[in-house]
Amino acid sequence: MTAPNTHVTRSRRYLFPTVALLAGAMLLAGCTVSSTPSGTTPSAPATSSAGSGSVSGGTASSATVAQASPVTAQASPASAAQVSQPAAVAQSSPVAAAASPAAATRKVDANTASVAELQAAFEANGITQAARWAREVEEYRPYPTNDQTFGKLRQNLAKYNPAPDVLEKIVASLSLS
């Protein structure tokens, strides 16, 4: 009985510091996870306030976009066809943008447009890193069709800390049907 116990003690003597270090590291990791929601929280209020329509700079521009977009849709009924021809959209949009910024906004369906269509619309609307944003928009689908302010999208994209005007341009490029 004595020999195994001595063996156990020696093993533990060598093993314990290593295990303690590992356990400490894991506990620190656990703390990081518990702080994760608070780490993402700062972006959330801005997003939710923008989405809910409370007073903020982002909200004002969002409202402007929301008001402008129906006009755009009416003024340009062929937008669906333009979406199906991304290259044509990309080429024609700078000219349209120079003529009338509101009319230049290309819209694609947030839930059904392909990544290529999203990218083309974003490029046409002057959004940098269009391909990356297109992938992000696709990733967080589906978007509730009754959420015309794109609260879910805003909340998810806010995690990337985008410039407010970029976020507004992205939202302005999308529609829900």
Place this chain on the structure above:
Amino acid sequence: MIGATSMDAAAPVLRRGLLGLAALTVAGLCVELAVEHHWTQPSQIIAWVALAIVVLAIVLVLGTPSPGRVRFARILAIAVILSALYGCWEHIESNYDAGVLDMIYGDRWESLPQSTRWWLAISKTVGPSPPIAPGTLAQAGLCVLLATLRHPALLKEPGA
């Protein structure tokens, strides 16, 4: 001074405690991953698979397992720890890739030194992913691994 007998008596309690801690970690992670919708990309499914593996490893060690079950649980626990390390890397890499989208650093991302870019990704200054969060999965795996150390099932084996 704690005698060998009392240490032997404490071992099963500590073992069950470690398994309980692993189970608690799994439950917490399930909630966390579900809230975060951690399934929008194929690589995010790895975390769910790893959670299932931890549960399997816990079940294998519970009760009076055979030596084979304990060894298999160890392998599973190590696999989970490795997957957690991979998860940490994935999170850091995705933050790095998201640097160009950042309002502050995006415009000058390409001109920043590599070391600065990686630090910004590791510190989650850019990107959406918590870099060390997958470490919690490693904690669960480590708990299972520790619960198998000097396990009676292995000590009963000839030559153990």
